[in-house]
Amino acid sequence: MVAFQFTHTPIETAALHARLADPACGGYAAFEGWVRDHNEGARVRQLQYEAFEALAVREGERIVAEAIARFGVARAACVHRLGNLAIGELAVWVGVSAAHREEAFRACRYIIDEVKHRLPIWKKEFYANGDSGWVNCERCAAAPGTGHPHDHA
Amino acid sequence: MSELRHITVQYYALLHEQTGRREEMLMSSARTADELYRQLAQRYPFTLAPELLRVAINGEFREWTAPLTDQDTVVFIPPVAGG
Numbered sequence: 001m002v003a004f005q006f007t008h009t010p011i012e013t014a015a016l017h018a019r020l021a022d023p024a025c026g027g028y029a030a031f032e033g034w035v036r037d038h039n040e041g042a043r044v045r046q047l048q049y050e051a052f053e054a055l056a057v058r059e060g061e062r063i064v065a066e067a068i069a070r071f072g073v074a075r076a077a078c079v080h081r082l083g084n085l086a087i088g089e090l091a092v093w094v095g096v097s098a099a100h101r102e103e104a105f106r107a108c109r110y111i112i113d114e115v116k117h118r119l120p121i122w123k124k125e126f127y128a129n130g131d132s133g134w135v136n137c138e139r140c141a142a143a144p145g146t147g148h149p150h151d152h153a
Numbered sequence: 154m155s156e157l158r159h160i161t162v163q164y165y166a167l168l169h170e171q172t173g174r175r176e177e178m179l180m181s182s183a184r185t186a187d188e189l190y191r192q193l194a195q196r197y198p199f200t201l202a203p204e205l206l207r208v209a210i211n212g213e214f215r216e217w218t219a220p221l222t223d224q225d226t227v228v229f230i231p232p233v234a235g236g
Contacts (some may be wrong), residue, residue: 033236050236051209052228054234056211080235092236112236120209120228121235122166136232137167137201 003076004136006053008083020075020097026049027101029108033092035085037137038075043128047085052082052120056080063114078111080121155182160189161226168229172197186210186227187217205232 013032020028035047064076076096085091094111098104115121123135155208157180164172184191193199193236205228208217221227 020221051235052163052171052209052230053167053226055209055214058212059214095190116236117233119233119235120165120207120230122231124166133235134167134231137234 003064003078004057004078006051006057006080007080008081009078010080011093013090013093014142016077016079016093016095020077020095021076022074023098025058025074026099026101027104028095028097029101029104029111031094031097031108032090033112035087035089035091037087039125041126042131044125045087045090045124045128048124048126049080049082049085049091050122050124051080051082053082054124056119056121059119060115063111063118065105066114067096067110071098071103072112073103073107076111080115080119102113155184157182158221158223160221162189163226163228165228167201167231171199175226180222180233181223183221185218185220186215186229189221189227190217190229196221201231202205205229 037044060078064078067073067076073096076093080092081090092115094108096104096107124132125135126132159178160181161176161178163176164174169175170226181189181192183192187203190203204218208215209228209230210219
């Protein structure tokens with residue numbers, strides 16, 4: 001199966017779950033990342049995800065391959081949503097099947113942690129007060145001496 | 154006079170908004186991605202210090218000091234926030 005992919009439409013977890021089924025596996029672990037209605041004290045009403053897809057897919061495939069090699073799991077996959085998402089929607093899904101639960105949990109945790117740190121994916125938050133901002137890019141990262149158009153605090 | 158190279162630059166997320174474009178082709182004397190970013194920062198209202206960014210050349214992560222060659226495609230990668 002495809003190890004890592006993006007989708008612009010809602011993630012269908014039932015089909016993904018079925019693709020991880022394996023008679024040699026006694027455990028399946030999954031992680032779902034959902035769109036939350038708040039971040040750092042601000043009310044969030046919508047999210048927008050954007051990615052440098054070619055590089056992110058290659059790097060995502062590497063992460064899944066690393067997890068399989070490192071933890072010895074049978075199958076693993078990750079799907080990340082792009083575009084505009086409403087509160088409660090599924091933004092990212094990770095699934096792992098393995099002979100035993102311990103390596104399934106560990107591989108699942110490894111994949112989501114590495115995806116969040118390594119993949120060129122960006123998240124723009126739209127706030128209840130009408131403001132918006134790219135997460136990790138606008139509140140904390142303004143270069144010294146440069147203007148900052150607005151404040152989300 | 155420095156040698157000029159044809160470079161394609163693609164912009165994502167905050168850098169897309171700050172440049173108003175997804176992609177541009179330019180002639181640049183920059184020898185490295187670091188020099189290119191500093192040149193572009195004089196043209197666009199970038200707020201991200203280069204220390205906060207990563208860079209990809211021709212679709213792979215590279216060092217900021219990697220030499221640019223003619224026809225390279227460069228992407229500056231703002232702090233990521235997947236998941």
